[in-house]
Amino acid sequence: MSGLVIDPKKCTRCGLCIQQCPFNAMAMVEGQVQINAACKMCRMCLRNCPSQAISEQTNASEPQIDKSKWHDILVYVEHSDGRIHPVTLELIGKAQELAQVIGQQVNCLMIGDQIEAAADSLLDYGVANVYLYEDPRLKYFRADNYTEVFEDCIQRNHPTVVLVGATVSGRSLAPRTAARFRTGLTADCTVLEMRENTDLVQIRPAFGGNIMAQILNTNHRPQFATVRYKVMDAAQKQARIGLVVSCSIDSAKLDSKIEWLKIEKKEQEVSISDAEILVAVGRGVKDEKTLALIETLAQRLHAQMACSRPFVESGRYDVKKQIGLSGRTVKPKLILTFGISGTIQFTAGMKGAEKIIAVNTDPQAPIFDLAHVAVVGDAGLIAENMLKEMEGEAVCSAN
Ligand SMILES: Cc1cc2nc3c(=O)[nH]c(=O)nc-3n(C[C@H](O)[C@H](O)[C@H](O)COP(=O)(O)OP(=O)(O)OC[C@H]3O[C@@H](n4cnc5c(N)ncnc54)[C@H](O)[C@@H]3O)c2cc1C
Known part of the structure; x- marks a missing residue:
């Protein structure tokens, strides 16, 4: 553990650190600046102290990790009966960039269980080794025995970084496994960068999207990060260089306390994350008549409807349609937004879209900073005009 210390000889008691601390963790006590337990180690005070009176002190008794013993990047493959979830290819793509550094x-x-062909298909993406654990008891995801296997794989291979998709099972598995190694995990990273000393810079929005936090795990390995679907670019096919390595583990570890009672196949839902064209509505779409016009427009475009958070909060749309920090991340070829201001919490979920057309009455709306095409005007009027323009014309395609 490390902490911040103030050198009373250098401190001029200017109070700048107290003013700037976002956590109210600093106070003047009996003429001395003191740091209290609310400190989150954001280091804002350390960076801005005009007299450089604040420094970071690491606990000398904490043993330093030998980073050279941890190497390569391990990607957890999310799949259902051998059908690989596309987030896996996105993680492989990012892992390759990081590994190159x-x-x-x-x-x-x-x-x-019986997934060798699927494992082999990953070699098309330049993966060096696919560690394959197969057993009938592993056919379906179970948090306890999957964690045992994950731990076994890490213990044998010592990866410096482990990447897991921020899916329902990934969000259950990654923290359990990270805890086994007493190491940190950064959830829902939006940017990952690698330093030459193998420290992974894990970047994600924090405090309601108001800051982009850079998180480092400098004295623990492996470094665990989860990444949402559609945040990174998928790996491209390349020459096969790797191997599928069949692995085994003490059979007793595969016994699970979790019993699958029944598996019911759900009708496949089309997620907004997979849509090529999206039409998103926000608080500026106030009445049902305007919404109906925009929905007709979406139908003509073969687009899916999506929305900002107020639309969900007011009960007009289901949460599955929400884009953003607390909603879904989307990467369509085209997105049209109507009556959405473009707060960071919304744009964090859609800024990867190839083409953004925004409609808003306010010419200063932040969404226009991101949009490729900015339309200043009333949502209902613009939707009506677009429909009229399209009358008798061929239906648009995403290209
Ligand atoms: C921790 C946290 C997480 C959050 N996560 C999300 C998230 O995942 N997704 C999300 O969306 N929000 C999220 N929010 C909320 C976010 O901060 C904003 O409140 C929200 O995105 C605003 O939605 P909006 O743009 O629809 O509404 P507003 O910001 O109210 O914007 C409405 C816009 O409509 C325009 N307008 C008004 N009338 C018309 C008209 N007739 N025609 C055209 N335009 C018109 C206005 O000029 C305005 O720009 C989160 C907030 C927090 C604190």
Whole structure:
């Protein structure tokens, strides 16, 4: 653990650190600046102290990790009966970029039953080793025995970084496994960068999207990060260089306390994350007549409807349609937004869209900073005009 210390000889008691601390963790006590337990180590005070009176002190008794013993990047393969979730390819793509910086390789971990063909298909993406654990008891995801396998794989291979998709099962598995190694995990990273000393810079929005936090795990390995679907670019196919490595584990570890009673196949839902064209509505779409016009426009465009958070909060749309920090991340070829201001919490979920057309009455709306086409005007009027223009014309395509 490290902490911040104030050198009373250098401190001029200017009070700047107290004013700037976002956590109210600093106070003047009996003429001395003191740091209290609310400190989150954001280091804002350290960076801005005009007399450089604040420094970081690491606990000398904490043993320093030997980073050279941890190498390569391990990607957890999310799949359902061998059908690989596309987030896996996105993680492999990012892992390859990161591995290149440190001259190391990308490996995958795949757990299941009779999934060798699927494991082999990952070699098309330049993966060095796919560690494959197969057993009938691993056919379906179970948090307890999957964690055992994950731990086993990490113990054998010592990856410096582990990437997991921020899916329902990924969000359950990654923290359990990270806890086994007493290491940190950064959830829902939006940017990942690698330093030459193998420290992973994990960047994600924090405090309601008001800051982009850079999180480092400098004295623990492996470094665990989860990444949402559609945030990174998918790996491209390349020459096969790797191997599928069949792995085994003490059979007793595969016994699970979780019993699958029944598996019911749900009708496949089309998620907004997979849509090529999206039409998103926000608080500026006030009445049902305007909404109906915009929905007709979406139908003509073969687009899916999506929305900002107020639309969900007011009960007009289901939460599955919400884009943003607390909603879904989307990366369509085209998105049209109507009556959405473009707060960071919304744009965090859609700024990867290839083409953004925004409609808003306010010419200063922040969404226009991001939009490729800015339309200043009333949502209902613009939708009506677009429909009229399209009358008798061929239906648009995303290209
Ligand atoms: C922790 C946290 C997480 C959050 N997560 C999300 C999230 O995931 N997704 C999300 O969307 N929000 C999220 N929010 C909320 C976010 O901060 C904003 O409140 C929200 O995005 C605003 O939605 P909006 O743009 O629809 O509404 P507003 O910001 O109210 O904007 C409405 C816009 O409509 C325009 N307008 C008004 N009338 C018309 C008209 N007739 N025609 C055209 N334009 C018109 C206005 O000029 C305005 O720009 C989160 C907030 C917090 C604190």
